[in-house]
Amino acid sequence: MRTSSALALLFAAVLLGGCAASPIKAPTLGAPNDLTRAEGSPTEVYTRIAHGAVRCWLAPGGALAGTHIFHADAESPAKGGSAEIVIHEREVAAPRPWGRKVFRIALAAADTKTSLAVENLALPDPLVAQMKADIHAWSAGQPSCTAGEGGTGMRKDPPPPAAPAPKVAKAKPKPKPALKPSVATP
Numbered sequence: 001m002r003t004s005s006a007l008a009l010l011f012a013a014v015l016l017g018g019c020a021a022s023p024i025k026a027p028t029l030g031a032p033n034d035l036t037r038a039e040g041s042p043t044e045v046y047t048r049i050a051h052g053a054v055r056c057w058l059a060p061g062g063a064l065a066g067t068h069i070f071h072a073d074a075e076s077p078a079k080g081g082s083a084e085i086v087i088h089e090r091e092v093a094a095p096r097p098w099g100r101k102v103f104r105i106a107l108a109a110a111d112t113k114t115s116l117a118v119e120n121l122a123l124p125d126p127l128v129a130q131m132k133a134d135i136h137a138w139s140a141g142q143p144s145c146t147a148g149e150g151g152t153g154m155r156k157d158p159p160p161p162a163a164p165a166p167k168v169a170k171a172k173p174k175p176k177p178a179l180k181p182s183v184a185t186p
Helices: 002-017 042-056 125-139
Strands: 035-039 068-074 083-090 098-110 113-120
Touching (some): 035 125, 042 068, 042 083, 042 113, 042 125, 068 098, 098 125, 113 125
Antiparallel strands (some): 068 083, 083 098, 098 113
């Protein structure tokens, strides 16, 4: 209930903020609860961010690989496309491996754009700064992976898959000598 109420308040604030007469500023992601806007529908922006997060943060070598789980809830575009991305700690021993929530991104329609609310719940600030830079780039349709490589890399895309091991040629078996027909003598 608490999460639903918080999301309802967040979306109400986004909708009321959209009624202001001030011009829309370029997206920036500052403090954890800052709202920003991105071009495109919530479904489009969600797709870009989710794709980036899975390919960067949670990919092998990513800052959250093996230790965290990506979870998202998204409405259909026909219902507005609002979405929420949540990063959970991975609890291997738990029956459901979703541990506590550590990072959240909420997306909602705001006029012809999408508003984003980013909230850090338990990750280190230097990592969150890198994740916010990634979110900013992805929401604008640009490549980024500053939180890859354990949170220290500046990789644009995940590393290419490892080349398959070379095949070792097997020695050809030696041909067996042909059997000569035997002639029976009476």
